[in-house]
Amino acid sequence: MKFPRSAMTRLVKSSAIGAAALAVTGCISLGSEPPESLLTLSPSVSAEAGSGAGASTADASTAISILPLEAPAKLDALRVPVAVSATELAYLQDAFWVEKPARLFRRLLGETLRARGGTLVLDNDDTPLLAAQSLRGTLMEMGYDASSSSAIVQFDAIRTQEDGSVTSRRFEARETGVLPxxxxxxPALNRAANTVADEVAVWVTGAS
Incomplete structure (x- = not known):
């Protein structure tokens, strides 16, 4: 049986399109299954409901702004870094943050300062208020050290005060005896992060 030339052309085109679709399908990956749970940081102290502080755009002397934090490449991910040795880094299996560590820690700092200092804390990038004081820095560590079975959080803080003076300080907390x-x-990283945030709040506000 002979096919008309037009029908044969359509059959060839259809077969070619089908083959191409199969080839593309074989190359597409929809990603791995989502993790069963995600890690986050939760404050050990929080400002009470209804409490707060205020400042106008003209007088922001009581306000402190927490600027976006820096972080090394190993923390610029949703994974928990593991220091296998002094020169080798891995990531903890099945451990994923809900958000990048620097953003989580910035939010934790803000909540801790609100609870400890009773001052207006600005940790939103969209606020128009220019605070007299600012806090920034680099989250150097938020991970696991295999050699000592420890969860470590380390933060290099930089504080700029109303008079323009700048001071810096390194904060670190460790939780030992932690299973990998x-x-x-x-939970160990959450405790260590809260310890660091509390020490930063005391340093900034002088509140104990």
Whole structure:
């Protein structure tokens, strides 16, 4: 049986399109299954509901702005870094942050300062208010050290005061005896991060 030339042309085109579709399908990856749970940071102290402080755009002497924090490449990810040795880095299996560590820690700092200092804390990039004081810095560590079985949080803080003076200080907290699994590392990092945030709040506000 002979096919008309037009029908044969359509058959060839259809076969070619089908083959191309199969080839493309074989190259497409929709990604791995989402993790069963995600890690986050939760404050150990929070400002009470209804409490707060205020400042106008003309007088922001009581306000402090927490600027976006820097972080090294190993923390610019949704994974928990593991220091295997002095020169080798890995990531903890099945451990994923809900948001990048620097953003989580910035939010934790803001909530801790609100609770400890009773001052107006600006940690939103969209606010028009220019605070007299600012806090910035680099989140150097928020991960797991395999050699000591420790969860470590290290923050290099830089504070700029109303008179323009600038001071810096390194804060670090460790939780030891931590198993290398998300269920142990996650809570340990949360405790260490809260310890650092509390020490920063005391340094900035003088409140104990």
């Amino acid at each position: 699994e998300p269920g142990s590392v996650g």
